[in-house]
Amino acid sequence: MSSTKLSEIKSKIAQLQKEADDIIKNERIAIIKEIKDKIDAFNITVEELQRKGKTAKSGSKSTSFIKYKKSEHEFWVGRGPKPGWVKDVEKSGESIEQYRVQE
Numbered sequence: 001m002s003s004t005k006l007s008e009i010k011s012k013i014a015q016l017q018k019e020a021d022d023i024i025k026n027e028r029i030a031i032i033k034e035i036k037d038k039i040d041a042f043n044i045t046v047e048e049l050q051r052k053g054k055t056a057k058s059g060s061k062s063t064s065f066i067k068y069k070k071s072e073h074e075f076w077v078g079r080g081p082k083p084g085w086v087k088d089v090e091k092s093g094e095s096i097e098q099y100r101v102q103e
Contacts, residue, residue: 064077064079065077065101066101067100067101068086068096068099068100068101069099069101070085070089070099
């Protein structure tokens with residue numbers, strides 16, 4: 001392999017890395033804005049964000065168990081407003097029952 005070809009490849013790698021960095025920077029900005037909008041819309045507190053896998057405490061003493069779970073961060077207890085991922089599942093024509101957690 002000639003040094004000219006190697007330098008061309010290194011130049012392309014540098015250019016592609018810059019493009020990747022730009023994409024990440026732009027998408028990161030959009031994702032942060034989306035997260036902030038959802039935090040505001042749902043009145044999510046810092047304390048709730050710091051809890052690991054626990055749902056927010058409510059005024060009642062009853063424990064809410066997860067009834068539907070799509071991923072580690074997408075779950076629903078079946079009460080209250082439906083989260084976005086549930087609405088998306090239903091909008092696509094799928095049944096939410098396929099995500100029901102077996103007890």
